[in-house]
Amino acid sequence: MTNPTTQAKPILEVVNAKLAFGEHTLWSGLNLSVMPEEFIAVIGANGSGKTSLLRAILGQEALTDGQILIGGQPVGRGSDRIGYIPQHRATDSGTPMRARDLLQMGLDGHRFGLPWRSRSARERVRHVLDCIDGHDLADKPIGTLSGGQLQRFRVGQAVISSPNLILADEPLSALDLQQQQAVANLIDEERREHRASVLFVTHDVNPILGMVDRVLYLANGQFRIGTPDEVLRSEVLSELYGTQVDVLRNQGRIVVVGTQDHDHHPDEEWS
Amino acid sequence: MIFNFADYDQLLPLITNSLIAGALLAVMGGLIGVFVNTRDMSFAVHGISELSFAGASVALLAGVDVVVGSIAGSLLAAGIIGVMGAKARERNSIVAVLMPAGLGLGILAISLYRGQTTNKFGLLTGQIVAVDNPQLLWLAGISVVIVATLLLVWRPLNFASLDPEVAAARGVPIRALSILFMLLLGLAVAASVQVVGALLVLSLLVTPAAAALRITKVPVLVAVLSVAFALIAVLGGILLAVGAGLPISPYVTTISFVIYVVCRIVETRRK
Numbered sequence: 001m002t003n004p005t006t007q008a009k010p011i012l013e014v015v016n017a018k019l020a021f022g023e024h025t026l027w028s029g030l031n032l033s034v035m036p037e038e039f040i041a042v043i044g045a046n047g048s049g050k051t052s053l054l055r056a057i058l059g060q061e062a063l064t065d066g067q068i069l070i071g072g073q074p075v076g077r078g079s080d081r082i083g084y085i086p087q088h089r090a091t092d093s094g095t096p097m098r099a100r101d102l103l104q105m106g107l108d109g110h111r112f113g114l115p116w117r118s119r120s121a122r123e124r125v126r127h128v129l130d131c132i133d134g135h136d137l138a139d140k141p142i143g144t145l146s147g148g149q150l151q152r153f154r155v156g157q158a159v160i161s162s163p164n165l166i167l168a169d170e171p172l173s174a175l176d177l178q179q180q181q182a183v184a185n186l187i188d189e190e191r192r193e194h195r196a197s198v199l200f201v202t203h204d205v206n207p208i209l210g211m212v213d214r215v216l217y218l219a220n221g222q223f224r225i226g227t228p229d230e231v232l233r234s235e236v237l238s239e240l241y242g243t244q245v246d247v248l249r250n251q252g253r254i255v256v257v258g259t260q261d262h263d264h265h266p267d268e269e270w271s
Numbered sequence: 272m273i274f275n276f277a278d279y280d281q282l283l284p285l286i287t288n289s290l291i292a293g294a295l296l297a298v299m300g301g302l303i304g305v306f307v308n309t310r311d312m313s314f315a316v317h318g319i320s321e322l323s324f325a326g327a328s329v330a331l332l333a334g335v336d337v338v339v340g341s342i343a344g345s346l347l348a349a350g351i352i353g354v355m356g357a358k359a360r361e362r363n364s365i366v367a368v369l370m371p372a373g374l375g376l377g378i379l380a381i382s383l384y385r386g387q388t389t390n391k392f393g394l395l396t397g398q399i400v401a402v403d404n405p406q407l408l409w410l411a412g413i414s415v416v417i418v419a420t421l422l423l424v425w426r427p428l429n430f431a432s433l434d435p436e437v438a439a440a441r442g443v444p445i446r447a448l449s450i451l452f453m454l455l456l457g458l459a460v461a462a463s464v465q466v467v468g469a470l471l472v473l474s475l476l477v478t479p480a481a482a483a484l485r486i487t488k489v490p491v492l493v494a495v496l497s498v499a500f501a502l503i504a505v506l507g508g509i510l511l512a513v514g515a516g517l518p519i520s521p522y523v524t525t526i527s528f529v530i531y532v533v534c535r536i537v538e539t540r541r542k
Contacts, residue, residue: 076442109427110442112427
């Protein structure tokens with residue numbers, strides 16, 4: 001079990017943060033504490049600064065104001081304490097990399113020194129291959145994997161070094177609905193197995209609705225933070241957008257109507 | 272005669288140093304070639320080699336050591352391309368602008384040069400057999416430094432080349448590695464120009480790795496095969512050229528090309 005003293009400390013703290021490009025403020029006064037093993041969905045319109053928030057956490061985007069701390073320390077440029085799951089992109093078939101190499105890179109790709117593989121590193125790769133059920137695909141070139149298969153290995157790559165924090169940037173986009181649910185479930189299982197907090201950027205909360213502890217909803221330079229039931233309500237989002245927004249619930253799915261910036265799939269059901 | 276091995280037992284001792292330097296250059300070319308391919312730098316190699324030629328020609332005219340001039344030209348070109356050409360498309364146009372400028376300058380310097388004429392063509396078409404011992408020492412030294420550095424940065428450089436988004440998130444210093452790589456590439460080109468000449472550098476720094484990439488996607492095998500192909504081309508080229516008393520570059524480039532064609536045929540057969 002987690003030590004109670006470490007459990008009390010947040011993994012990630014965003015303190016009074018502001019990000020603006022010239023006159024255009026993406027968000028300001030943003031305060032967010034992510035506790036160990038917490039799963040937070042970051043939702044919002046295109047251009048509302050979801051990905052920029054991840055970039056700021058990674059130190060790749062300088063805040064206009066405020067501070068971001070990981071494990072109590074200011075962020076550098078990237079960190080080996082963070083697992084990162086990118087959006088799916090098709091890989092060039094000529095890329096000299098097998099699925100297993102993706103995991104290996106997640107483990108020691110950032111290390112300088114002679115590329116020597118230890119027995120414990122091989123064990124670790126084997127363990128993660130067990131977790132993501134990837135043994136059959138491990139030796140395939142990544143250019144030959146399907147989107148869902150590649151994202152499974154991306155999840156493995158993010159958890160292999162046992163990070164405290166996983167940042168996921170639209171990891172389900174470009175996947176079909178079945179693959180979306182499978183990859184989302186895998187992220188949920190693996191973050192429990194590896195005891196990591198998750199910050200999950202998405203434009204569709206439905207595939208992860210069952211696993212989300214809190215939602216950070218960004219829109220119009222403002223934001224709301226709370227449980228899905230607190231935030232994903234017509235009156236809350238209407239106030240946030242400054243226009244009439246309806247949140248419809250149907251068989252466990254949430255559909256937001258009236259924002260003109262959402263890409264939900266109201267016709268499709270989750271099984 | 273294109274092949275002539277009549278006096279081979281007497282010739283061989285004379286070229287021992289050339290063979291050693293050639294082997295070191297081949298190991299270097301084979302290894303750095305892997306990254307030239309995965310980082311999409313083939314055209315940049317060509318551009319750097321033309322400026323290396325310009326530097327060497329100016330040095331020849333000024334009475335300075337040719338290797339020093341060629342290193343200066345290479346590093347200047349690599350620096351400009353590295354700083355200004357972060358994106359592939361920009362990089363290509365910068366290379367295309369630099370290349371004729373360098374070649375023109377080199378031709379001007381060579382036209383004004385009143386010394387031995389064999390030196391002139393050597394810079395364009397290769398001359399290792401004629402390279403004297405102090406220069407061979409330079410070349411060997413450069414090769415060893417490049418190989419050692421590449422091995423030490425292998426994992427992060429590979430991560431940055433194949434999976435830049437995740438590498439950046441994991442704290443790999445992408446920009447610093449990119450500058451370091453251009454520096455190494457500049458040195459590698461300067462050294463290779465001495466052997467195969469400015470016009471044919473690609474056959475040493477691109478072709479062996481490109482051939483290896485056709486037949487395997489396993490990272491270690493790509494590196495090993497690339498080095499093996501480069502060794503076969505350079506050592507085979509020197510041994511054949513000595514017998515005929517001709518420049519080595521046509522032999523090196525032909526062997527290199529044949530290996531590439533064979534690898535492509537093997538790849539097609541497998542599908």
